[in-house]
Amino acid sequence: MRTESTRALCICRRWELGIAIGFLVPPVLVPNVKDQDKLAYHISIMFYIIAGVATLLFILVIIVFKEKPKHPPSRAQSLSYALASTDASYLSSIIRLFKNLNFVLLVITYGLNAGAFYALSTLLTRMVIFHYPGEEVNAGRIGLTIVLAGMLGAVISGIWLDRTKTYKETTLVLYIMTLVGMAGYTGTLNLGHLWIVHITAGIIGFSITGYLTLGFEFAVELTYLESEVVSSGLFNMSAQVFGIIFTIAQGQIMGNYGTMPGSIFLCVFLTLGAVLTAFIKANLRREAPETKPQEGEEEEEDSKSSKAPTTVQEEHF
Numbered sequence: 001m002r003t004e005s006t007r008a009l010c011i012c013r014r015w016e017l018g019i020a021i022g023f024l025v026p027p028v029l030v031p032n033v034k035d036q037d038k039l040a041y042h043i044s045i046m047f048y049i050i051a052g053v054a055t056l057l058f059i060l061v062i063i064v065f066k067e068k069p070k071h072p073p074s075r076a077q078s079l080s081y082a083l084a085s086t087d088a089s090y091l092s093s094i095i096r097l098f099k100n101l102n103f104v105l106l107v108i109t110y111g112l113n114a115g116a117f118y119a120l121s122t123l124l125t126r127m128v129i130f131h132y133p134g135e136e137v138n139a140g141r142i143g144l145t146i147v148l149a150g151m152l153g154a155v156i157s158g159i160w161l162d163r164t165k166t167y168k169e170t171t172l173v174l175y176i177m178t179l180v181g182m183a184g185y186t187g188t189l190n191l192g193h194l195w196i197v198h199i200t201a202g203i204i205g206f207s208i209t210g211y212l213t214l215g216f217e218f219a220v221e222l223t224y225l226e227s228e229v230v231s232s233g234l235f236n237m238s239a240q241v242f243g244i245i246f247t248i249a250q251g252q253i254m255g256n257y258g259t260m261p262g263s264i265f266l267c268v269f270l271t272l273g274a275v276l277t278a279f280i281k282a283n284l285r286r287e288a289p290e291t292k293p294q295e296g297e298e299e300e301e302d303s304k305s306s307k308a309p310t311t312v313q314e315e316h317f
Contacts, residue, residue, distance in 0.1 A: 027125075091229045103222045103231070105280045107238045110215040112273035113178065115242025116266045117208050119250045120182075121146070126251075127259045128197070131190050135250040138194055142201050149202040150209025157210035167218045168282035173278050174214070179270040182202035186263035221282075 013164035029049075030042045097103055121143065126137035153174075161170055188196045219231045224247035246266065 004167040022143075025140075027136045032134075032136050086181045090227075090230055093227050094234070097223055097231060097234065099175070102280050105276050106215065106219055106222060107234055109175070109273040109280075110212075110219075110235055111238030111242040112269050112276075113175065113208060113211055113215070113246075114239035115246040116178075116182070116270055117212065118239070119241030119246035121267060122247045123254065123262070124252060126260075127189065127255070130254075130259055131192075132194060135194070142194075142198055145198050145202045146205030147209070149205035153206035153210035154213045157214055161214060161217065166282075167214070167221055168277070170279055171211055171214055171218055172274065172277050174207045175270070175274040178204060178211060179267065179274055181207055182263065182267050182270055184307060186260055186267060189259060189263070221237060231270060 026046060030039070033039055033042075064274045124143050124146075125136060125139040126134055128142060132138065157170060157174060161167065165171070181200055185197070185200040185204060188200055216232060216235060219235060220228055223231045248268070250262040250265055253265055
């Protein structure tokens with residue numbers, strides 16, 4: 001049976017595939033031409049394709065998706081359903097979550113990491129073209145490298161987490177790897193060798209996407225019995241807020257000072273995120289129900305233990 005982390009990384013690989021297509025296809029559909037009419041035509045074709053795919057997915061969601069599975073996917077989830085209060089509100093759940101210091105730190109560090117990823121992805125083509133003019137297609141391939149390496153990183157880190165349950169240690173290692181990869185990308189972007197850029201971008205993708213997957217799992221562990229919808233919503237909000245801030249700020253820095261100061265800007269905040277991650281305490285609340293024996297097993301053990309003294313007494317007499 002699949003564990004929680006394995007299920008999460010399976011979902012992650014699917015949205016990563018969409019991002020990979022987003023990096024690879026647009027440079028092919030929309031070539032860098034000076035004729036505004038031709039450019040508008042190519043962009044309209046791309047938007048029509050996106051609208052068609054989105055409409056198809058919308059129809060599939062309505063037809064195929066169910067509100068919840070027939071049976072709880074795990075013992076912890078079953079307990080969560082049983083203890084869920086019908087009077088619980090989103091506001092009260094949010095208040096309780098913000099009283100959880102470990103969760104608050106994780107929301108901030110996740111936002112910093114995801115924001116750096118969003119800024120890098122948005123400005124990647126601009127950075128590559130600045131040092132390698134006319135290489136729009138290669139910029140898309142570098143983005144594809146980030147995503148493919150991220151898919152591999154999500155699989156490996158998810159399997160590792162299922163076996164070790166080392167949530168804090170794994171997320172901290174991935175955070176540090178992201179910082180190292182970003183520093184290497186910053187220092188090698190202007191060397192004139194695209195293959196080096198592919199390697200450093202792959203390191204970033206391997207670690208940063210793995211972290212984005214495991215961050216949700218770590219949050220569920222820290223906030224178990226609270227609604228996962230609320231914690232996931234706060235995570236996404238943090239990612240979007242930091243993503244907007246980082247993208248605008250890095251774009252302004254790049255326009256005024258160049259690509260290296262813009263990348264250093266992201267490195268500073270990734271360093272801050274790694275430091276804050278070290279202060280998170282791994283209070284794994286969801287793992288406790290998973291490791292406890294079931295009621296039937298407890299009753300069986302109790303019955304065995306109660307019969308044992310009787311047997312001894314009969315043999316004694």
